[in-house]
Amino acid sequence: MSGCQLKQFSVQRETQRWCYDLQIPAGQGIALMGPSGCGKSSLLEAIAGFIPHQGALWIAGVDVSQQPAQKRPVSYLFQQQNFFEHLTVATNLRLGFAQSHPTAEQWQAVLSACEQLEVATLLDRRPAELSGGQQQRLALIRTLLRPQPLVLLDEPFSALDDQLRDTACQWVKAQLKRQQQSLILITHRAEEAEQLTQHRFSPKDFLHTHKNPS
């Protein structure tokens, strides 16, 4: 089956445990909302393979739950953009593709995205020479153009003003549709969730709290 499916997928942080049964069809998305500390980032980290989980995780028809993080077909944008500081923006963008060699078509898509998101003149700079909003748009481009079936975005528009936020949101929506990627989005803004996803929920609703033995 295409898309992404979590079956009895459980994540543990000390005394807290969340258990999820979710399905996200290809080209569709869900938004994780809710207060600080409710478990939004923990779910993304477990799906990406950075923290342990139990249960099954199917992505594009394959159960990847036993795979290490680097093998999972997931493209993840953290709140910190994690660029290599000693490399130019262009080289950082190339690193998103297999063997760091995008095809001519893939690189054309990168350049076109850079034009649309108004960062095309920045490709020869180093990340430290960019504003927070410029870094965020370039990180979005790197994340969305990696040809992975599942995209995880953690507050991807937080450094953008309203006009750029709207432009970036529309671009993300078009990319997901064109590449039939599933999305899990963390956001505090209802309008972003409505624009990009079909379902919204809080991890709080999936929480089982254990009492420490006394």
Ligand SMILES: Nc1ncnc2c1ncn2[C@@H]1O[C@H](COP(=O)(O)OP(=O)(O)OP(=O)(O)O)[C@@H](O)[C@H]1O
């Ligand atoms: N590395 C860690 N070790 C132990 N507990 C952690 C760790 N990281 C987070 N937690 C705890 O797990 C719970 C969920 O945290 P998580 O970061 O997933 O929440 P969040 O909803 O993403 O919060 P925020 O909106 O503030 O980023 C919190 O109680 C937090 O204190």
